[in-house]
Amino acid sequence: MNLKRPLRVFSLSAVLAVSGIQASFVGAVHAADSQTMGSLPAGTQGVITEEVNFRTGPGTDFPVIDKLQAGTVVKLLSRNDQNWYQVQVGNTTGWVSGDYIIPKTTDNPNVFRINQYPTGPNFYEVRDGILYHVLGTPLVRTASFYVGPAPANFQTNTIYVRDVNYQFYRRAADGDQLVGTYTPPYVALDLRFPAKVQAADIDNFIQTNRPTSPLIGKGQLFINAQSKYGVNALYLAAHAILESDYGESPIAKDKNNLFGYRAYDSDPYGSAATFTSVEHNIDYLAYFIATSYLNPSGRWYGGSSTLMGMNKYYATDPYWSEKISGIMARIHTYNQAEYMGVSVMAVRAAKPAEPIVVPVSTELTQTFPAGTKAVTKDEVNFRELPSTSANILGKLVLGTELTAIGKGTGNWYKVQNGTQTGWVYGDYITINTAATPATPATPATPATPVISFSDVPAGYWAKPSIDTLVSKHIISGYPDGTFKPTQQITREQSASLLVRALGLGTNNRPAPNVSDLDPKSIYYPAIAAVMDEGIFAGYGGKFNPGSTLTRAEMASILVRAFKLQGTPVNNFKDIQNHWGAKAIGILAANGITSGYPDGTFKPDQPVTREEFAAFLAKTLK
Structure with a gap:
């Protein structure tokens, strides 16, 4: 990008101060009184920085007129002492919190905003020389986590955002200003390189941050796994700390499962695998990561043997790689010299024994007459067994015609695709219900759903509606036989x-x-x-x-x-x-x-x- 002006930071308050209007920052959301501090100069404009409610009055107690999207240009009319601005959008006048507005200057009306990554409200800031990633807005912060030592040219009391290539920009009033490229210390490290970390470094970090952690004294296990399976020990320790909450999650304590292996959203605790010991778990996951995620021939290789590569398939959380990197940097400060001239480690030990996994039932609760057809409603995985952890035989595209054999537990259906038999999840297929099922013997009627949910008992207020939609094959449920009625829908x-x-x-x-x-x-x-x-x-x-x-x-x-x-x-x-x-x-x-x-x-x-x-x-x- 060719920057035509020096890097400057303007705040909305500063711009208004030039106009002789006092401004102040209020760091909490609350209702404000409607008294304004004065009108703004005619023609003053602002730009909405993030999606925000456009309200009838100056405070969160007032009704919402509409939602204003990032980039919306508004006319600024006045401001009150609680940092709320009366604005005009088209012919509608309302109020917006000043924390979501920056001025649109008359000398440069084309305010530049980067294509921010990750999406959603988030930003970076410097505190005590450390760069933190904050989730939320400057006004409403939901969480923050350590990224790494802040670059020398990053300043405190400044909001930074980045693009997908880790180019950081200073969020300024007249546009996002390029500061430079900064990649968190361990995000781009090849995780097949050996860490120079000591077991005591890991143990001391855990002791300091979680004195009650059962992982204290287990640092050497991560070092041993690095030697056997060729995966960076510092990464393994940081990953275990993040996923298991320092070894104190129920899955970690009851099942020796520090990494949430096979813990699926429908029933995380019940589906999580059980390991014979913490050492067994660390060794197994090191082997699994080395062969499936870090090996270019691995099933889940994401384009590089780094945290960024792993983040593509391992975690849906876009911040996962940064969180792991931040923990690594806190345990052992990144030193580029430690990785100069080193070679990629190899897997030297045999695959550890498989963990204990809850068996998958293939029993059919209902069978269909020979020749019953089904068709896919969306692309769906065709699996060897009725479980999201089962091997994928292939992907069935929308409109694939199948032979329906029967229904298993939960909402899984046994089907035949050509000469191959496997399982698909019921949400993604439509069964030809013209024929009466062979079992159970009682014939089905259109008004009776074929699915009964354990968490929707008889007499439940929404059961008639749920049953209606089930009978029309519009909804089903989760693999564990539940509907989760109170869960929010996306x-x-x-x-x-x-x-x-x-x-x-x-x-x-x-x-x-x-x-x-x-x-x-x-x-x-x-x-x-x-x-x-x-x-x-x-x-x-x-x-x-x-x-x-x-x-x-x-x-x-x-x-x-x-x-x-x-x-x-x-x-x-x-x-x-x-x-x-x-x-x-x-x-x-x-x-x-x-x-x-x-x-x-x-x-x-x-x-x-x-x-x-x-x-x-x-x-x-």
Whole structure:
């Protein structure tokens, strides 16, 4: 990038001070009174730095008019003593917290903002000479973690962001200013290089930071694993500390499993493998990482034998590699000379014994008549056994026709693809239910779901709605036989359910014009379909697939998806001036919602799986 001006940092407060208006920083979210400190010069503009609520008044107690996306240009009208700004967007006037606004200068209206990575609210800052990665915003911080010693040209009281190539920028009022490239000490290290760390270094670090840790005194086990399996001992120790909370997680304490091996989201504790000892676990994982992730021929090799390469497949957390690197740097300061002239280590020892894994049941709870067909609704893994930890025989593309043999435990189906027999998860196939199942003997009726969830008992308020959607093959559940009714639903999950409910085709859909979708995701075809149909829209160039769906967003997509009409009924006391008021009113007019007993709708509250099932079932009637 060709920078045409010197690096400068402007704050909104500083710019306003030039105009003779006092400014102050308030480091907490609270309701503010509406008294303004004065009008701003005519024509003063600002730019929204992150998605923020646009409210009717100066405080979080006031209703939300809309959400303003990063990059939105607003007209600044006035400011109060609580750092809230009265702004104008188009013809609408409202209030935004000053922590989400930077000035748009008249001499350089094209404010440059990088394509920040990772996505989502996050930034970097320097504290006591250390660079920290902060999750959240300067106002609302959810977590922070150690990255490494701050470069000499990084300053305190300054916000930094980075791109995917670890080029750091100073977040300035008139644009993001390039500072330079800084890669955290161990992020790009070949993990097949030997660490010069001593067992005492590991033990002392654990003792200092977690005096109660059962890992104290186990430092030599990581050194031994490095010698046997060719994986950096410092990395192994840091990984174990992060995943097991210093060895104090229930899985670590009860199963000697420091790395969460085979602990799946549906039942982490129950599915996690059990090892005979901590040493067995460290050795096994060292071998597994060396052969599967660090070896270029390995199944999960991510393009390099580094933390960045591992992060591609090992963890969905985009910050995982930085967190591991930070712990490594805290245990043993990075010294480039220690890795000069060293060679890649080899795997010298035999593969350790397999851990004890909860056996997978292949018993069929229901069999289908010969010739029963099934078709895939999305791309799905074709597995050797009914478990997400089982070997993958192949990937079945959308529309693959299968022969359905029967249903196993949870929501797994035994199917035949050509001459090969395997298992697929029920969420991704449609069974031809025209034929009556051979077993059990009782014939099924369309109104009776073939799935019974252990956490949705008889009499449960949402059970009729859940059963309705199950019978229509719109929803199923989790491999452990649960539905998890109170779990919040995400945008990508709701997109998938709507595709099934509407019977939308997913072939030949144009690529969505958003930047945060993975074409390899099982949800991608559904998202492409609902965006093509105009049911879903993006925000600021992103879809935010993993974000929770709010009740207002749910109302909006249901109205668009099913083309609901009617005179909006706005009897809810908390939706006045809310951006979703019209859609919520249309749902009420159609008898789909009546809100809460206190007369509210709670439009910004996340939707749970049971709530979405209830709304969708009512809409389908």
